[in-house]
Amino acid sequence: MSAQPRTARGVETRSRILRAAEDVFAELGYTEASVSRITDRAGVGQGTFYLYFDSKLDLFNELVEDLNRRVRHAMAEGAASAPDRISAEREGFAAFFRFTAEHPALYRVVREAELVSPEALRLHYTRIVEGYIEGLDQAHGAGEIGDIDTTVAAWALMGIGEMIGMRWVLWGSNGTGEGGGDADPTASGTSAVPEHVLDEMMRFIGGALGRPAAEPTKEEES
Amino acid sequence: MSAQPRTARGVETRSRILRAAEDVFAELGYTEASVSRITDRAGVGQGTFYLYFDSKLDLFNELVEDLNRRVRHAMAEGAASAPDRISAEREGFAAFFRFTAEHPALYRVVREAELVSPEALRLHYTRIVEGYIEGLDQAHGAGEIGDIDTTVAAWALMGIGEMIGMRWVLWGSNGTGEGGGDADPTASGTSAVPEHVLDEMMRFIGGALGRPAAEPTKEEES
Amino acid sequence: MSAQPRTARGVETRSRILRAAEDVFAELGYTEASVSRITDRAGVGQGTFYLYFDSKLDLFNELVEDLNRRVRHAMAEGAASAPDRISAEREGFAAFFRFTAEHPALYRVVREAELVSPEALRLHYTRIVEGYIEGLDQAHGAGEIGDIDTTVAAWALMGIGEMIGMRWVLWGSNGTGEGGGDADPTASGTSAVPEHVLDEMMRFIGGALGRPAAEPTKEEES
Amino acid sequence: MSAQPRTARGVETRSRILRAAEDVFAELGYTEASVSRITDRAGVGQGTFYLYFDSKLDLFNELVEDLNRRVRHAMAEGAASAPDRISAEREGFAAFFRFTAEHPALYRVVREAELVSPEALRLHYTRIVEGYIEGLDQAHGAGEIGDIDTTVAAWALMGIGEMIGMRWVLWGSNGTGEGGGDADPTASGTSAVPEHVLDEMMRFIGGALGRPAAEPTKEEES
DNA sequence: AATGAATGAGAGTTCATTCAT
DNA sequence: GATGAATGAACTCTCATTCAT
Numbered sequence: 041m042s043a044q045p046r047t048a049r050g051v052e053t054r055s056r057i058l059r060a061a062e063d064v065f066a067e068l069g070y071t072e073a074s075v076s077r078i079t080d081r082a083g084v085g086q087g088t089f090y091l092y093f094d095s096k097l098d099l100f101n102e103l104v105e106d107l108n109r110r111v112r113h114a115m116a117e118g119a120a121s122a123p124d125r126i127s128a129e130r131e132g133f134a135a136f137f138r139f140t141a142e143h144p145a146l147y148r149v150v151r152e153a154e155l156v157s158p159e160a161l162r163l164h165y166t167r168i169v170e171g172y173i174e175g176l177d178q179a180h181g182a183g184e185i186g187d188i189d190t191t192v193a194a195w196a197l198m199g200i201g202e203m204i205g206m207r208w209v210l211w212g213s214n215g216t217g218e219g220g221g222d223a224d225p226t227a228s229g230t231s232a233v234p235e236h237v238l239d240e241m242m243r244f245i246g247g248a249l250g251r252p253a254a255e256p257t258k259e260e261e262s
Numbered sequence: 263m264s265a266q267p268r269t270a271r272g273v274e275t276r277s278r279i280l281r282a283a284e285d286v287f288a289e290l291g292y293t294e295a296s297v298s299r300i301t302d303r304a305g306v307g308q309g310t311f312y313l314y315f316d317s318k319l320d321l322f323n324e325l326v327e328d329l330n331r332r333v334r335h336a337m338a339e340g341a342a343s344a345p346d347r348i349s350a351e352r353e354g355f356a357a358f359f360r361f362t363a364e365h366p367a368l369y370r371v372v373r374e375a376e377l378v379s380p381e382a383l384r385l386h387y388t389r390i391v392e393g394y395i396e397g398l399d400q401a402h403g404a405g406e407i408g409d410i411d412t413t414v415a416a417w418a419l420m421g422i423g424e425m426i427g428m429r430w431v432l433w434g435s436n437g438t439g440e441g442g443g444d445a446d447p448t449a450s451g452t453s454a455v456p457e458h459v460l461d462e463m464m465r466f467i468g469g470a471l472g473r474p475a476a477e478p479t480k481e482e483e484s
Numbered sequence: 485m486s487a488q489p490r491t492a493r494g495v496e497t498r499s500r501i502l503r504a505a506e507d508v509f510a511e512l513g514y515t516e517a518s519v520s521r522i523t524d525r526a527g528v529g530q531g532t533f534y535l536y537f538d539s540k541l542d543l544f545n546e547l548v549e550d551l552n553r554r555v556r557h558a559m560a561e562g563a564a565s566a567p568d569r570i571s572a573e574r575e576g577f578a579a580f581f582r583f584t585a586e587h588p589a590l591y592r593v594v595r596e597a598e599l600v601s602p603e604a605l606r607l608h609y610t611r612i613v614e615g616y617i618e619g620l621d622q623a624h625g626a627g628e629i630g631d632i633d634t635t636v637a638a639w640a641l642m643g644i645g646e647m648i649g650m651r652w653v654l655w656g657s658n659g660t661g662e663g664g665g666d667a668d669p670t671a672s673g674t675s676a677v678p679e680h681v682l683d684e685m686m687r688f689i690g691g692a693l694g695r696p697a698a699e700p701t702k703e704e705e706s
Numbered sequence: 707m708s709a710q711p712r713t714a715r716g717v718e719t720r721s722r723i724l725r726a727a728e729d730v731f732a733e734l735g736y737t738e739a740s741v742s743r744i745t746d747r748a749g750v751g752q753g754t755f756y757l758y759f760d761s762k763l764d765l766f767n768e769l770v771e772d773l774n775r776r777v778r779h780a781m782a783e784g785a786a787s788a789p790d791r792i793s794a795e796r797e798g799f800a801a802f803f804r805f806t807a808e809h810p811a812l813y814r815v816v817r818e819a820e821l822v823s824p825e826a827l828r829l830h831y832t833r834i835v836e837g838y839i840e841g842l843d844q845a846h847g848a849g850e851i852g853d854i855d856t857t858v859a860a861w862a863l864m865g866i867g868e869m870i871g872m873r874w875v876l877w878g879s880n881g882t883g884e885g886g887g888d889a890d891p892t893a894s895g896t897s898a899v900p901e902h903v904l905d906e907m908m909r910f911i912g913g914a915l916g917r918p919a920a921e922p923t924k925e926e927e928s
Numbered sequence: 929a930a931t932g933a934a935t936g937a938g939a940g941t942t943c944a945t946t947c948a949t
Numbered sequence: 950g951a952t953g954a955a956t957g958a959a960c961t962c963t964c965a966t967t968c969a970t
Contacts, residue, residue: 203418
């Protein structure tokens with residue numbers, strides 16, 4: 041029933057709907073976000089929606105896929121220029137937090153996906169984790185990190201990022217969820233979480249991943 | 263409008279509704295779970311619901327509170343007899359995973375809370391994290407762990423538990439969400455995640471928390 | 485989802501909806517008859533409809549069944565006091581035409597059933613035909629009619645009744661479908677079709693069913 | 707708004723739409739058959755439809771007219787070579803049943819016409835009946851049939867044909883509507899209803915129409 | 929001639945909640 | 950204490966039709 045647009049006008053209309061949907065889903069979540077609210081925001085008729093999407097769920101899945109692609113792109117870009125794995129991890133997280141701050145939809149939409157489209161949720165997390173695993177395997181091969189199970193570690197990293205992101209990005213620095221007048225959290229080059237939180241988080245992760253040769257918390261200490 | 267029951271019969275009716283609600287919310291999520299489905303499952307009339315709860319949301323909040331109380335109780339009990347912090351952490355997580363396996367509602371309900379009742383969600387996580395912080399602070403005071411920011415670490419632990427729980431408890435060992443014929447995951451004394459995952463996860467956490475002197479749980483000791 | 489009413493008030497409401505539905509279906513047909521129009525006419529809220537019927541189709545099927553029961557009852561009653569099969573046939577048809585005149589829904593609803601609920605349609609015709617067959621078999625056994633295939637004859641009678649009814653009852657005496665100011669067609673004891681049409685129709689049928697003793701078409705002929 | 711095509715290409719397009727419409731109406735009925743489904747099946751754009759038809763109803767009326775023309779042509783052709791009225795009747799019915807078997811649209815579309823376009827329905831039946839009347843009048847003049855009211859008889863014949871056709875052609879030999887693996891019902895020269903049903907039906911009609919002297923079609927003749 | 933884009937009205941259906949009994 | 954009846958707003962989705970290209 042739905043179809044790809046075949047004219048430039050159609051392409052424009054379809055993307056207007058997608059952009060409106062991202063906003064509305066982020067604000068209201070899947071259930072509360074009605075098709076009519078989306079089309080209102082997009083400035084198109086209600087019937088137009090069904091020209092390009094089979095259903096509200098169809099649009100939702102597409103949106104999750106899209107966000108996933110974009111957040112992974114942002115993370116990869118952030119990590120690209122890092123000299124070693126630990127820096128790469130740090131820059132990847134910083135990029136993730138910035139993306140979250142700019143696109144709160146990521147959180148809202150993905151978390152609700154659990155109920156709406158479990159498969160979409162699984163794909164989202166799995167794809168990100170696969171990126172972590174790859175990076176960790178390389179780092180391990182290069183002797184940058186300890187002898188760990190990279191799969192378990194990758195899921196742990198995923199969880200850390202999600203929870204720290206919820207606590208300090210979504211809820212704001214004071215943890216009340218009421219925003220907090222932070223300095224612009226989206227400024228590129230900085231992180232959307234307070235610097236010291238990122239520092240501590242990376243210290244936590246650094247310890248977790250282990251150091252290959254001389255482990256400073258151990259023998260060298262004292 | 264709602265009221266506490268005044269008779270034994272009322273107490274029974276109210277708790278029948280609560281138990282039914284846990285099942286129905288876990289199965290369908292907040293939005294899809296209709297009041298009539300809950301009262302049907304509870305075996306009471308639709309009007310009876312409003313004798314004990316102001317609204318569907320009221321019931322939801324109460325349910326989240328209740329689950330939070332129970333999961334913290336289970337974790338505390340699991341950790342109670344541990345000789346040191348790292349063991350306590352391990353037993354706490356194991357208890358958390360068992361609780362999750364037995365009450366999938368914890369995941370479903372809590373994750374949806376983000377959209378339905380953000381305050382309930384914040385309270386839920388914050389309370390668990392406070393328990394972590396307390397434990398970490400004590401451990402730090404006792405010289406069991408390194409010199410870390412216990413708040414950041416606590417949120418990281420929260421995230422690790424949530425994500426590992428989703429991946430290995432909810433989705434099953436194969437990560438497909440289709441169950442996998444695992445041995446009874448609720449058997450007390452064991453964990454609901456594969457033993458080696460729990461091992462690796464604790465190694466990860468052990469490294470993260472840092473060890474001031476030597477690591478007492480492994481072979482290098484003595 | 486739908487349920488039988490459990491109180492007197494519910495019984496009354498449900499039957500109000502049924503009566504309204506018969507009117508509205510007769511006027512507009514299945515497709516044009518919206519649930520909201522039915523509930524408006526019944527003077528109940530739209531949601532009330534779904535307390536007693538699963539769907540519009542559910543109601544439709546129930547209505548066809550009900551009409552079928554009533555028309556067969558009317559026909560049987562009409563034919564009951566007839567001295568022989570041919571008179572019984574005549575009185576049965578007369579009753580059928582009166583019923584049609586009083587309940588145009590019979591026609592409208594049943595003819596649309598072909599598309600909406602084919603099974604309902606089949607049941608409707610089959611049940612009426614079964615009554616014909618039974619009567620014809622008895623008449624044959626009693627030597628009142630000729631040696632015919634009663635099944636084929638019964639379906640033929642069904643068709644004759646339906647078509648004559650459409651032409652002279654529904655469309656009126658002038659066949660324009662615009663009514664015709666006929667004398668009250670529902671007066672009991674009379675037929676809803678002009679007397680001479682009924683006469684001719686019965687002469688047609690009488691010839692068709694054959695005469696038992698001196699049957700001119702076969703052996704006894706010259 | 708609609709117009710007759712002015713080019714060969716237009717003629718082809720218009721007839722593509724008509725053929726598609728016959729299929730779709732036959733399958734789904736008037737209401738369920740959407741214009742877009744018809745244009746999809748025809749392989750033309752949605753807007754093209756309105757180049758040749760004013761509205762969906764306009765197309766429907768045209769289709770009924772067309773089917774009516776074709777079925778009457780088929781019946782007249784079937785009856786053309788018959789030596790007497792009764793044979794003509796038989797061959798006409800046989801042709802009617804074959805047409806019905808080949809074009810189920812006749813039934814579906816015409817029966818729904820009652821609600822969609824009553825005038826179209828009336829015209830359809832009336833035209834066929836006029837053919838019957840003409841034939842019966844001639845036969846009566848020729849002394850082939852008894853002294854009957856040919857108008858009433860014609861409507862009765864119409865009803866018989868319709869009902870026998872529904873029962874044995876549309877529903878199949880077993881009357882379940884599920885088809886029944888009959889031998890090809892469209893083979894010309896045979897009837898689409900079982901031979902014995904046609905025989906019995908004609909015996910019924912033969913008796914109904916009355917024979918002035920002796921029955922010329924059977925073995926006692928000559 | 930042909931068509932894809934666009935639309936708003938309206939469809940059937942669900943549901944949290946109120947109320948009389 | 951308990952409950953069935955009732956409701957109207959809101960939902961997702963369909964469709965005949967118009968129009969610019």
